[in-house]
Amino acid sequence: MTSKDREIVGNYEVSDQGIMTRREVLMMGAMAAGGLLSAAPAMAAAPGVAAAAATGQAASAIYVAKDFSNLTKGMDGFSASQIEQHLKLYKGYIGKSNEIYDKLKEVDLATANATYSPLRELLMEESFAMNGAIYHEFYFGNLGGKGGEPTGDLKNALEDRWGSTGKFMDYLKAAGKSMRGWVVIGYNTRGSHLSAFGLDSHNMWAPANVVPILVLDVYEHAYMVDYGIERPKYLDAFVKNLDWDVVAKRFDATKHHPSGAASTT
Numbered sequence: 001m002t003s004k005d006r007e008i009v010g011n012y013e014v015s016d017q018g019i020m021t022r023r024e025v026l027m028m029g030a031m032a033a034g035g036l037l038s039a040a041p042a043m044a045a046a047p048g049v050a051a052a053a054a055t056g057q058a059a060s061a062i063y064v065a066k067d068f069s070n071l072t073k074g075m076d077g078f079s080a081s082q083i084e085q086h087l088k089l090y091k092g093y094i095g096k097s098n099e100i101y102d103k104l105k106e107v108d109l110a111t112a113n114a115t116y117s118p119l120r121e122l123l124m125e126e127s128f129a130m131n132g133a134i135y136h137e138f139y140f141g142n143l144g145g146k147g148g149e150p151t152g153d154l155k156n157a158l159e160d161r162w163g164s165t166g167k168f169m170d171y172l173k174a175a176g177k178s179m180r181g182w183v184v185i186g187y188n189t190r191g192s193h194l195s196a197f198g199l200d201s202h203n204m205w206a207p208a209n210v211v212p213i214l215v216l217d218v219y220e221h222a223y224m225v226d227y228g229i230e231r232p233k234y235l236d237a238f239v240k241n242l243d244w245d246v247v248a249k250r251f252d253a254t255k256h257h258p259s260g261a262a263s264t265t
């Protein structure tokens with residue numbers, strides 16, 4: 001992987017292969033600050049998550065980007081431009097996941113070394129690329145709803161862990177201000193309760209026994225177009241567009257199959 005392929009801006013990866021360039025990142029900030037990018041008008045329908053044949057990916061690709069284009073059609077608090085830029089980033093992680101998957105098939109095992117080796121590099125970056133894709137699918141999948149309050153078993157589980165749904169929302173927003181990458185609410189398979197964890201990078205600090213059911217992206221790229229550096233305003237918009245039905249379905253599926261990953265839809 002060369003420096004031409006990849007560079008780090010702030011807390012996240014951009015590349016010259018269709019994700020975002022440094023110039024684009026700076027332009028996004030400048031445009032947002034200048035009010036050139038407006039907030040979206042009306043409410044969007046729930047996002048479609050069918051495999052995206054329109055992504056231009058080879059049919060043989062092991063990872064295929066899901067279609068979240070419905071989110072660009074007018075969520076209150078998220079402009080189409082914001083979502084489009086974010087989806088571009090997501091598709092970049094899908095592309096890199098496929099690239100690494102293919103390279104792992106032919107990597108030289110004889111040079112394996114824990115200080116540096118192609119195998120070590122591929123294994124580390126595989127978790128970064130795959131988690132970058134999967135966490136984004138969880139995130140986009142639980143956007144496009146109408147916010148409000150959870151119900152049923154999910155509400156009960158949130159209350160058991162945080163006391164009330166109101167306290168949970170306060171906790172979620174506070175966690176969103178505390179992390180640099182992700183906040184994840186998940187089903188803890190060791191104790192059957194809900195847990196929260198935070199990540200500063202896609203492949204750091206995720207406990208292996210917590211299956212995600214609600215994912216919040218707090219990287220600057222998730223809100224810079226619409227809110228500049230005003231993260232609290234973005235967190236309000238996220239909560240307002242949270243799809244509790246999707247979160248409840250993940251919770252229900254994970255309870256019944258706790259050893260497997262929840263659906264990202």
Ligand SMILES: [Fe+2]
Nearest residue numbers: 217219221222
């Ligand atoms: Fe993101």
